Amino acid sequence: MRIGIVTHNYPLYKGQSKDAGNFIYHFAHELSKKVEKVFVFCPNYAGKKEDYQDIPVTWFNWWGGNQKLGNSKWWNPFDLLLTANLLFTGRREILKFIKENQIDTVLSFWNIPGGVFAMSAKDKLGTPYVTWALGSDIYVYGKLPLLKMLVVSVLQNTNKAFGNSLDICSRIKNISKVNAKFLPTANSLKLAASKKINLPQDKFNFLFLGRLESVKGPDILIEAVKILSSKRSDFTVSMIGGGSMFDQLKYKLRDENLKVVSLLGYIEDQDLVNGYLLACDALIIPSRSESFPLVITEALQANLPIVGSSVGDMPTFIPENKLGYIFNREDPLQLSEMMSKMIENGKKIKKQNAKKIKVLVKDFQLNRIVDNFLKEIKSLN
DSSP states (O other): OEEEEEOSOOOSSTTOOOHHHHHHHHHHHHHHTTSSEEEEEEEOOSSOOOOOSSSOEEEEOOSOOSSOGGGOOTTOHHHHHHHHHHHHHHHHHHHHHHHHHTOSEEEEESTTTHHHHHHHHHHHHOOOEEEEEOSHHHHTGGGSHHHHHHHHHHHHHOSEEEESSHHHHHHHHHHHOOOOEEOOOOOOOOGGGOOOOOOOTTSEEEEEESOSSGGGOHHHHHHHHHHHHTTOOSEEEEEEOOSTTHHHHHHHHHHHTOTTEEEEEOOOOHHHHHHHHHHOSEEEEOOSSOSSOHHHHHHHHTTOOEEEESSTTHHHHHHHTTOEEEEOTTOHHHHHHHHHHHHHHHHHHHHHHHHHHHHHHGGGOHHHHHHHHHHHHGGGO
């Protein structure tokens, strides 16, 4: 089987550990061990790229390239023009990609934009495609009138639909009447190579690991820290990630004199990031919107308790597995209360979960995810 992976997020070079692109990179390599050949089709972005030999990447040119689709502002005419060009160009270029690489099946991560490319190719070439919803394609684009029509059309024409959370599968059913199969995404960590991080041993150390964008809620976390700091000082917060809100958050921390927070920015060295996962006492996920956050799978491997917002699968997954606490979405006061509760109980939760986590992590092993994917699509060819 020759599989073409369509995505708008893929590392420019090996070792670039950003967002879902990191999972897609590792998924593609694990998949390549079990099929004849894997190819990747992705919009061209600015920056020096590695010449991937094992899994060739076709970077197709379009008018954009300086920002990811997820950072587009839908009220901005220029961003709308770039998106229209992306959809038009991708539909044309994918035909060349499929023909040149003799693709049997297309796997599109996200229904927008990749699913639109794949649907067009199926219409013109008859190539079957499957889609894997990861969040923004359903939670964001699925709510915008014109793009929602595209999402529904992609779903109703796909040969198989996957979603990376139970919540997203339910929403797919609601908007398209299509039954999507739950298939998790996960990042596998090499914790043995982690770099040692020295954090205060007499304090409870929280970790935020994600993009500094509104959807991830870093501003909500800082508001919660402001509230909690007025009541206690026995904690720290390390924030890892880059994004458009970095300067805004930096000035906010300075103006509020919140010295308990270390705004570390984007860290490319995964061994250093892993060091923070092992050194910290709990993870905070304050997102405004999520399906099943990849960072949960990283927290599981490090046996980190979690304080998560009431979005996606977190309100069921975290309490059912006794991994930590949930707070109401966009409620910094309640987040501060849950953080305080975690300070009191976090190390106890970590100790109690030590054995159970080893079993739970197996559900998110990459080879198992790939095997389940292949089992579901084996009837397509």
